Amino acid sequence: MDIVYVRDLKLDARIGIYEWEKRIFQKIRVDLEMAWDNRPPANSDNIKDTLNYKTAAKRVKALVDADHYELVERLAETIASTLMQELQIPWIQVTVGKPGAVHGSSEVGVRIERGNRAWQPSI
Numbered sequence: 691m692d693i694v695y696v697r698d699l700k701l702d703a704r705i706g707i708y709e710w711e712k713r714i715f716q717k718i719r720v721d722l723e724m725a726w727d728n729r730p731p732a733n734s735d736n737i738k739d740t741l742n743y744k745t746a747a748k749r750v751k752a753l754v755d756a757d758h759y760e761l762v763e764r765l766a767e768t769i770a771s772t773l774m775q776e777l778q779i780p781w782i783q784v785t786v787g788k789p790g791a792v793h794g795s796s797e798v799g800v801r802i803e804r805g806n807r808a809w810q811p812s813i
């Protein structure tokens with residue numbers, strides 16, 4: 691399975707369950723792994739055939755900017771369902787991390803997979 695990825699996307703988010711977290715922005719980190727058939731763009735050398743990683747990253751930023759999220763789980767699910775639907779992605783892995791949220795840990799968060807992991811492009 692071919693992959694298009696976005697790694698270590700750093701964003702400022704309104705996120706968290708505590709009252710004080712609703713009044714501040716916190717750094718979050720997002721990783722995306724997205725299944726795609728990379729042979730058509732490799733053959734055409736045309737951006738139109740790609741899963742455009744810039745488009746995906748900008749959409750994630752817009753989703754983060756649009757709302758306060760209590761849980762990293764809801765943000766990860768929102769990112770996965772939105773990108774899958776809007777960009778026709780058959781399988782996605784989304785990691786959302788909160789660096790510095792837990793003393794003694796460099797990062798905490800969630801990783802989810804949605805869609806068909808066994809997806810293969812038709813030849």
Ligand SMILES: Nc1nc2c(c(=O)[nH]1)N=C([C@H](O)[C@@H](O)CO)CN2
Pocket residue numbers: 705706707708711760761762763788791792
């Ligand atoms: N599984 C989760 N656990 C926790 C979350 C979360 O979003 N998912 N959030 C918090 C707090 O907001 C925390 O990050 C503040 O330090 C605690 N546990």
